Amino acid sequence: GDPELxxxxxxxxxxxxxxxxGTENTASLFFQGQNxxxxxxxxIYKGDTGMFRSDASHISASVVxxxxxxxxxxxxxxxxxxxxxxxxxxxxxxxxxxxxxxxLKGECLPVPSLSDITAxxxxxxxxxxxxxxxxxxxxxxxxYYVVTRxxxxxxxxxxxxxxxxxxxxxxxxCEPGSRESYHVRSSxxxxxxxxxxxxxxxxxx
Numbered sequence: 176g177d178p179e180l181x182x183x184x185x186x187x188x189x190x191x192x193x194x195x196x197g198t199e200n201t202a203s204l205f206f207q208g209q210n211x212x213x214x215x216x217x218x219i220y221k222g223d224t225g226m227f228r229s230d231a232s233h234i235s236a237s238v239v240x241x242x243x244x245x246x247x248x249x250x251x252x253x254x255x256x257x258x259x260x261x262x263x264x265x266x267x268x269x270x271x272x273x274x275x276x277x278x279l280k281g282e283c284l285p286v287p288s289l290s291d292i293t294a295x296x297x298x299x300x301x302x303x304x305x306x307x308x309x310x311x312x313x314x315x316x317x318x319y320y321v322v323t324r325x326x327x328x329x330x331x332x333x334x335x336x337x338x339x340x341x342x343x344x345x346x347x348x349c350e351p352g353s354r355e356s357y358h359v360r361s362s363x364x365x366x367x368x369x370x371x372x373x374x375x376x377x378x379x380x
Contacts, residue, residue, distance in 0.1 A: 178269040180208040180215075180239070183277050189263070191251035191281035195364040199252040204263070204277065207244035211236035215268035217247065219279070223259035227251055227279045236268045253283035289368035290315050292359045302351035302379040309359045309371060311342040317361045320344075323370070328353035352380040 183204055194200040206215070215234045219227050230248040238245045253259055259281050266274040290312040297305040307322050320339040325332055328350045337344060349355060356375045361368040 176210045178208070178210040178212060178271060180206070180211065180265070180268070180270055180275060182207050182244075183265070183275070185272075185275050186278065188278040188280055189249060191279070193282050193284050193364060194251055194253055195286045195366065196253060196256060196283050197286065198365055199250050200281065201248055201250050204247045204249055205244055206234060206239045206247060208236070208239045208268075210269070211240055212269035213267060215239060215270075216266045218264045218266075219261050220264055222261040224261050226253045226255075226259040226281065226283075227261050227263075229263065234268075239268070249279065251279070251281040253281060256283050256285065258282045284364065287316070287363040287366050289317075289361050289363060289366065291369055292320075292361055292371040294357065294359050294371040294374045296374055297357075297376045300376060300378060303349045304345065304347040305349070305355075305376050305378070307339075307344045307346055307357045307359070307374070309342050312361060312368075315361060315368075316363060318363050319361075321360045321362055321367065323358050323360075325356045326350075326353070327355065349378050351378055353378050 189202050191200045213236055217229050217232050228250050234245055261279045263277040264274050293310045295308040322337045322344050325334045354377050356373050358373045359371045
Protein backbone atom coordinates (compact mmCIF):
# COMPACT_ATOMS: atom_id res chain seq x y z
CA GLY A 176 0.00 0.00 0.00
CA ASP A 177 0.90 3.65 -0.23
CA PRO A 178 2.82 5.27 2.64
CA GLU A 179 0.58 7.32 4.90
CA LEU A 180 0.98 9.25 8.15
CA UNK A 181 -2.48 9.00 9.73
CA UNK A 182 -1.73 11.22 12.69
CA UNK A 183 -0.68 13.92 13.52
CA UNK A 184 -2.66 15.71 10.81
CA UNK A 185 -1.43 18.80 8.98
CA UNK A 186 -1.99 22.03 10.90
CA UNK A 187 -3.22 20.48 14.14
CA UNK A 188 -2.25 22.32 17.34
CA UNK A 189 -0.47 20.95 20.39
CA UNK A 190 -1.60 23.27 23.21
CA UNK A 191 0.55 23.60 26.33
CA UNK A 192 -1.74 26.06 28.10
CA UNK A 193 -0.47 28.26 30.91
CA UNK A 194 3.03 27.63 32.24
CA UNK A 195 4.96 29.57 34.88
CA UNK A 196 8.27 31.08 33.81
CA GLY A 197 11.22 28.92 34.80
CA THR A 198 9.15 25.72 34.68
CA GLU A 199 8.42 23.20 31.93
CA ASN A 200 5.25 21.68 30.55
CA THR A 201 5.34 18.39 28.62
CA ALA A 202 2.78 17.22 26.07
CA SER A 203 2.61 14.04 24.02
CA LEU A 204 2.15 13.98 20.24
CA PHE A 205 0.89 10.65 18.90
CA PHE A 206 2.30 9.29 15.63
CA GLN A 207 0.66 6.49 13.67
CA GLY A 208 1.08 5.54 10.03
CA GLN A 209 1.21 2.72 7.55
CA ASN A 210 3.73 1.67 4.90
CA UNK A 211 6.14 4.44 5.91
CA UNK A 212 9.82 3.68 5.27
CA UNK A 213 13.17 4.63 6.77
CA UNK A 214 13.09 7.40 9.34
CA UNK A 215 10.82 10.36 10.03
CA UNK A 216 12.74 13.55 10.77
CA UNK A 217 11.48 15.99 13.42
CA UNK A 218 12.51 19.63 13.71
CA ILE A 219 11.14 22.77 15.33
CA TYR A 220 11.14 25.91 13.23
CA LYS A 221 9.42 29.26 12.67
CA GLY A 222 8.53 31.56 15.55
CA ASP A 223 9.59 30.92 19.13
CA THR A 224 11.76 27.89 18.42
CA GLY A 225 13.83 28.35 21.59
CA MET A 226 10.80 27.84 23.83
CA PHE A 227 10.02 24.30 22.62
CA ARG A 228 11.98 21.08 22.22
CA SER A 229 11.16 17.48 21.30
CA ASP A 230 12.73 14.44 22.92
CA ALA A 231 13.63 12.92 19.54
CA SER A 232 14.80 14.31 16.21
CA HIS A 233 14.32 11.02 14.36
CA ILE A 234 11.59 8.38 14.65
CA SER A 235 11.87 4.98 13.03
CA ALA A 236 9.09 4.43 10.48
CA SER A 237 8.65 0.86 11.70
CA VAL A 238 7.64 2.16 15.16
CA VAL A 239 5.14 4.63 13.65
CA UNK A 240 3.73 1.83 11.45
CA UNK A 241 3.23 -0.45 14.48
CA UNK A 242 -0.15 -0.97 16.16
CA UNK A 243 0.97 1.01 19.20
CA UNK A 244 2.35 3.92 17.20
CA UNK A 245 4.78 6.33 18.86
CA UNK A 246 4.30 9.04 21.47
CA UNK A 247 6.71 11.93 20.94
CA UNK A 248 7.26 14.06 24.02
CA UNK A 249 7.38 17.78 23.31
CA UNK A 250 8.45 20.21 26.04
CA UNK A 251 7.47 23.87 26.45
CA UNK A 252 10.15 25.60 28.54
CA UNK A 253 9.48 29.34 28.27
CA UNK A 254 12.15 31.88 29.21
CA UNK A 255 10.05 35.02 28.65
CA UNK A 256 6.50 36.06 29.52
CA UNK A 257 3.74 36.09 26.92
CA UNK A 258 2.28 33.77 24.31
CA UNK A 259 4.61 31.62 22.22
CA UNK A 260 4.13 29.70 19.02
CA UNK A 261 6.33 27.57 16.79
CA UNK A 262 5.96 24.73 14.28
CA UNK A 263 7.03 21.12 14.61
CA UNK A 264 8.02 19.89 11.16
CA UNK A 265 7.75 16.22 10.16
CA UNK A 266 9.57 15.13 7.00
CA UNK A 267 11.13 12.13 5.21
CA UNK A 268 10.01 8.57 6.09
CA UNK A 269 8.43 8.15 2.67
CA UNK A 270 5.74 10.78 3.37
CA UNK A 271 3.72 11.40 0.21
CA UNK A 272 3.92 15.17 0.84
CA UNK A 273 7.24 16.96 1.34
CA UNK A 274 6.53 17.72 5.01
CA UNK A 275 3.81 18.17 7.59
CA UNK A 276 3.57 20.83 10.32
CA UNK A 277 2.03 20.81 13.80
CA UNK A 278 1.44 24.12 15.59
CA LEU A 279 2.96 24.39 19.10
CA LYS A 280 1.31 26.95 21.39
CA GLY A 281 1.96 27.99 24.98
CA GLU A 282 1.47 30.93 27.32
CA CYS A 283 4.05 31.91 29.91
CA LEU A 284 2.92 33.64 33.11
CA PRO A 285 4.82 34.95 36.14
CA VAL A 286 5.38 32.57 39.04
CA PRO A 287 2.19 32.91 41.10
CA SER A 288 2.26 34.41 44.58
CA LEU A 289 -0.31 32.52 46.61
CA SER A 290 -1.92 33.94 49.75
CA ASP A 291 -2.05 32.07 53.03
CA ILE A 292 -5.22 30.00 53.37
CA THR A 293 -7.36 30.06 56.52
CA ALA A 294 -8.97 26.71 57.29
CA UNK A 295 -12.33 26.87 59.07
CA UNK A 296 -13.78 24.53 61.67
CA UNK A 297 -15.70 21.59 60.28
CA UNK A 298 -19.47 22.02 60.50
CA UNK A 299 -22.09 19.24 60.43
CA UNK A 300 -19.81 16.64 62.01
CA UNK A 301 -21.43 13.17 62.20
CA UNK A 302 -20.04 9.84 63.38
CA UNK A 303 -18.57 9.02 59.95
CA UNK A 304 -18.30 12.29 58.01
CA UNK A 305 -17.57 16.00 58.07
CA UNK A 306 -16.96 18.74 55.49
CA UNK A 307 -13.51 20.29 55.48
CA UNK A 308 -13.95 24.06 54.95
CA UNK A 309 -11.63 26.94 54.25
CA UNK A 310 -11.76 30.53 53.10
CA UNK A 311 -11.20 31.18 49.43
CA UNK A 312 -8.34 33.65 48.97
CA UNK A 313 -9.89 36.82 47.54
CA UNK A 314 -7.45 37.81 44.84
CA UNK A 315 -5.70 34.55 43.92
CA UNK A 316 -6.26 32.56 40.76
CA UNK A 317 -6.28 28.94 41.97
CA UNK A 318 -6.23 25.75 39.87
CA TYR A 319 -7.27 23.50 42.75
CA TYR A 320 -6.80 22.95 46.49
CA VAL A 321 -4.97 20.16 48.29
CA VAL A 322 -6.48 19.01 51.59
CA THR A 323 -4.06 17.04 53.76
CA ARG A 324 -6.16 14.78 55.96
CA UNK A 325 -4.60 13.07 58.99
CA UNK A 326 -6.30 10.14 60.73
CA UNK A 327 -5.21 9.49 64.32
CA UNK A 328 -7.06 6.18 64.86
CA UNK A 329 -4.26 4.31 63.09
CA UNK A 330 -0.84 3.67 64.62
CA UNK A 331 1.10 5.53 63.40
CA UNK A 332 -1.26 8.30 62.33
CA UNK A 333 -1.73 8.33 58.55
CA UNK A 334 -2.03 11.28 56.18
CA UNK A 335 -3.34 11.55 52.64
CA UNK A 336 -3.59 14.41 50.15
CA UNK A 337 -7.00 14.99 48.57
CA UNK A 338 -7.75 17.41 45.72
CA UNK A 339 -10.70 19.80 45.85
CA UNK A 340 -12.09 22.07 43.14
CA UNK A 341 -13.98 24.41 45.52
CA UNK A 342 -13.39 25.57 49.11
CA UNK A 343 -15.15 22.59 50.68
CA UNK A 344 -14.47 18.86 50.62
CA UNK A 345 -16.71 16.16 52.06
CA UNK A 346 -14.83 13.56 54.10
CA UNK A 347 -17.15 10.55 54.36
CA UNK A 348 -15.28 7.44 55.49
CA CYS A 349 -14.40 8.23 59.10
CA GLU A 350 -14.31 5.93 62.13
CA PRO A 351 -17.01 6.81 64.70
CA GLY A 352 -15.51 8.38 67.82
CA SER A 353 -12.14 8.96 66.18
CA ARG A 354 -10.10 12.13 65.80
CA GLU A 355 -8.90 13.61 62.53
CA SER A 356 -7.35 16.86 61.35
CA TYR A 357 -6.81 18.72 58.10
CA HIS A 358 -4.93 21.60 56.60
CA VAL A 359 -5.20 23.10 53.11
CA ARG A 360 -2.93 24.49 50.40
CA SER A 361 -3.87 26.14 47.12
CA SER A 362 -2.18 25.18 43.85
CA UNK A 363 -1.54 27.23 40.73
CA UNK A 364 0.68 26.33 37.75
CA UNK A 365 2.39 23.62 39.80
CA UNK A 366 3.18 25.93 42.75
CA UNK A 367 1.63 25.62 46.22
CA UNK A 368 0.72 28.06 48.96
CA UNK A 369 2.00 27.60 52.50
CA UNK A 370 -0.11 25.12 54.52
CA UNK A 371 -3.06 26.61 56.38
CA UNK A 372 -3.70 26.28 60.09
CA UNK A 373 -4.58 22.75 61.28
CA UNK A 374 -8.22 22.01 62.11
CA UNK A 375 -9.00 19.11 64.49
CA UNK A 376 -12.23 17.15 64.18
CA UNK A 377 -13.70 14.82 66.86
CA UNK A 378 -16.24 12.52 65.25
CA UNK A 379 -19.44 11.53 67.07
CA UNK A 380 -19.73 8.06 68.51
